Amino acid sequence: MDPLLRVEDIHKRYGTEEVLRGVSFQLDRGQTKVVIGPSGTGKSTLLRCINRLTAPDRGQVWLEDVEVTAPRAKINEIRSQIGFVFQDFNLFTHLTALDNVRLGLVKVKRMGKREATTRAMEELTRVGLKDKAGAYPAHLSGGQQQRVSIARALAMDPKLILFDEPTSALDPELIGEVLNVMAQLAEDGMTMIVVTHEMGFARSVADEIVFMEHGVIVEQGPPEKLFRSPEVARTGEFLRKISELYGAEE
């Protein structure tokens, strides 16, 4: 079967700094890839190049048989098929949780209001926030806000969801509720790319871990392999350091 996503030789430069120096990988349907790597390595830039929130300088991104990077690609339609979950949630401040989830349905998918409400409530229920539908983001905890933003992405029926450090802005006691939702999604067969430092999550949920440094993929493979016997010494070193910091209990 063809992969759902193909990323081929992506390059991105900011000024004189080459942030991505030729990144390629593939992702099959239903797979979860966890991307790890030191700060400033280009992980966020890579995710943003996939749905062209940032335009890559070179290289191609394919979502099934559609070239995302083609100049004439219907980028808004493509973006509606790729969920994006941000580190600092970015819920629409002036809208309730329900309206946050509904906006894309009504404005992008042109769904009727009633149908959109039903759909949005389904996803809010799925992330355990049915009774917070009427609350504004300012009245929700960080963990709740992030779960609403996951519901907002899910409601669009995306083929793929990109998570950019979804728990890094959360107080430690709120991280679990978000990771649980994500683990459940992976189990339900959602295709995901997750940038995270949560090694416990990476170990138990990822089908594959990608270790990036200085704009390139250093090594990728199944978690057991990377944790037990990485091919590149640097991978093992980084995993040990990050596991000490964030914990990777099995």
Place this chain on the structure above:
Amino acid sequence: MTFNFDVSYLPQLAGGLVVTLEVTSCCIAIGIVLGILLALGRVYGGRFISIPCSIYIHFFRGTPLLVQLFIVYFGLPNWGIRLSAFASGILALGLNTAAYQAEYFRGAIQAVKAGQMVAARSLGLTRLQAIRHVVLPQALRLVIPPWSNELILMLKYSSIVFSIALYDLMGVGKRIASRHFNYFEVFIVLALLYLALVLLITLGLRWVERRLRVPGLGTAGRGA
């Protein structure tokens, strides 16, 4: 000492009041529409849009309102454009307030966090949809307090239209006073009328702001 003011002036003053309110609301309406467009042009337009918008704003903020009014009313007829006094008044005042409002709108648009636009685009909203459904609803709420100053200023500045023979409050007052030689009394009454209007506007806008208030948006530090 007597206060030389006769109730028989009131119908005339009421007529003037109507003109003042008409001029103010028309020029404010022009200013809102044009001001939002100018602000969007400055924030989101490429160089070819944002530079002309800046020039416009600097021109209207950098020259006296009265000069602008006279250009429109006395100057444009030389180019074959002849507008009534009322149209000239609201056009000049409207073009002027648009420049000031644009700067308030621009500040408010830029105060909306960048992540809001990015999140909207990530869902597949076009830039215009994101501006319309995400950025502007927040910016317009944020802009109400500074913007109310502009509305109050325009109410007061609208009095300059008496100089092109419009009988607004000021025009009517001047006509009454020059007929009865009671400048002091008439203008004191005018001042009180303007003051009452300003109070009404202030209260009205505060009510609107409260009605539209959303938690977490621009109300921090004001004791919600």
